[in-house]
Amino acid sequence: MTGSPSRPFANRIVLITGASAGIGEACARAFAREGARLVLAARRRERLEALTPSLLELGAPEVISHTLDVRDRGAVIDWIAQLAASGHIPDVLVNNAGLSRGLSPLHEGEFRDWDEMIDTNVKGLLHVTRVLLPHMIEQGRGHVINLGSTAGHIVYPGGNVYNATKFAVRALTEALNLDLVGTPIRVSSVDPGLVETEFSIVRFRGDEERARRVYEGLEALTAADIAEIVRYVASAPPHVNIVQTVVYPTAQRSPWLIAREPEHP
């Protein structure tokens, strides 16, 4: 099924990993408004279930949710086999599931935090992409959009392993574009600076006060800002491949250079 030029996503299938919160949830809303059919995955089933009615109301003709940990390679393989069998290979894959843990110097870092970040941000993205891409190639269309980060361009103190995972995402976006030359499949990344989501609460393992201070004294990006960029990147005509988009809040000019209101140094 194809979308019309005025509604390019009408009846197109958009798959979003990490759709239960933040940027992924906002992407689900943005594509629902465009009339896309949605395939959503995350670990928190109840969050996905709670989101579904509002997505249908916004205009999504179909919403399929799946409880998935992208780190579980076998589960990813089984799920995508089911999607292929039911005709739900997406036109757009938003590889959004990701997280940071901790902000310690590397020599004080926790192995479990490193495993979680590497297994989710790098290997999880690889699992989903590796298993879906042959189907996209076979159907002759597809667009992979990776959520990278400005942390994949410039390191910051304590960012070490999170930075390394996002540098890896940037390398994989480039590598995929090389490997897919001659196919119609496009690969893009959207690389934001500070976006106010649950990201910092997850990073600081539920310390809401510490998470709040990350965004204090500046107008951070919102998840909806990033979803609008993802939607724009996906809506470019098929001969246009927007490979990379770097976006900061105006108050932030690098991961470590932020202008905060004077009372919040």
Ligand SMILES: NC(=O)c1ccc[n+]([C@@H]2O[C@H](COP(=O)([O-])OP(=O)(O)OC[C@H]3O[C@@H](n4cnc5c(N)ncnc54)[C@H](OP(=O)(O)O)[C@@H]3O)[C@@H](O)[C@H]2O)c1
């Ligand atoms: N917020 C920022 O400042 C910022 C900046 C640049 C880039 N990013 C990137 O943007 C992406 C989304 O982050 P966010 O800010 O929206 O954070 P968020 O609000 O914490 O949302 C993260 C999402 O990822 C999902 N997720 C985490 N681990 C998963 C796993 N193993 N399997 C499946 N889903 C998983 C979570 O769902 P469940 O917990 O339900 O599984 C949740 O839906 C991440 O890749 C992040 O690195 C964020």
